Amino acid sequence: MKVHTEYLTVHTQRRYDWVHLTPQIEDIVARSGVQDGMVLVNPMHITASVFVNDHEHGLLEDFGRWLERLAPHDPDPKAYAHHRTGEDNADAHLKRQLMGREACLAITAGKLDLGTWEAVYYGEFDGRRDKRVLVKVLGI
């Protein structure tokens, strides 16, 4: 069994943003030498998500509006109990739950075994600073 680990750094200019990760994950899988197994991809932060959905900018806009409707940003100190700590980003923690934390992706014949339209995305809900993404490949 082989295990191979890399860390990516993401830094978005906007508070809320989306970063397409598929090409970088494909490169890491190739470097790992794993032919058959899986790869775990997760942000090491609790105001971001790694998820699999469409590589289509209109849909990403829809995700942003929909997340804002279900888990609205409100910097008011009384809007969320979390804001008693001085933070203003409770909405980011809620949005992250809706989009999920991690993706576990299959590797077959040395490559990411994704469906035609599956793309790996990083969702940022409290950006404008360095965030790390852990990528761990396991297999044979």
Add this chain to the structure above:
Amino acid sequence: MKVHTEYLTVHTQRRYDWVHLTPQIEDIVARSGVQDGMVLVNPMHITASVFVNDHEHGLLEDFGRWLERLAPHDPDPKAYAHHRTGEDNADAHLKRQLMGREACLAITAGKLDLGTWEAVYYGEFDGRRDKRVLVKVLGI
């Protein structure tokens, strides 16, 4: 370490539907010969989910109504930015995020190590066509 992969095909008659997968996953685990490890189960499509919840038809009805409330279907070209591409299924991409993409299930003593009421389900949000589900077993 052993790795064993199979692909299932799901084809629902209805746009929104639920398919109970537990028996098929149990069969794949048995065929894999893995005694101790895990199995990754995910749709290879971005308008469907694999999730674990109750094998109870009333609850599945509740899921359907609830998803429609939180992420409504609206084929209007202006309802979602994704519809600019000609699609009418943005709601399916949102519903999939609520229900999640994949399930990672433990295998112990050669069998799926599920709790009494845990059942593996495929949730279809844009059906009436062939969809593939990837099942990858890893372990010893």
Add this chain to the structure above:
Amino acid sequence: MKVHTEYLTVHTQRRYDWVHLTPQIEDIVARSGVQDGMVLVNPMHITASVFVNDHEHGLLEDFGRWLERLAPHDPDPKAYAHHRTGEDNADAHLKRQLMGREACLAITAGKLDLGTWEAVYYGEFDGRRDKRVLVKVLGI
């Protein structure tokens, strides 16, 4: 490859509650002897979640209120189709979908490879009884 499995038991006094699991998962990883790999943590019940977010009590309050807004408890037999079975906990099954079922966590250099603020939590949505949590460590 090594695989190591343990089961935790959680019993909350309240119907809805949160239990911080990180220390127990760290102990299990240490006992496993795995230096590089991952650990799967999931409830064996369908009215609970294992998730990763902040170890901050205000935010847990926010999660509770938010889940109640998106997936309200209503014991009325007609509120949810699931209640035809005599249950009154359909909301718990919905809340579990929002928070997710399982966490897959990386292990590097013999330890949980979590970001600074990542904490592993058990979310209970129908407590006051014993619930089991499965922890399976895989790696080298």
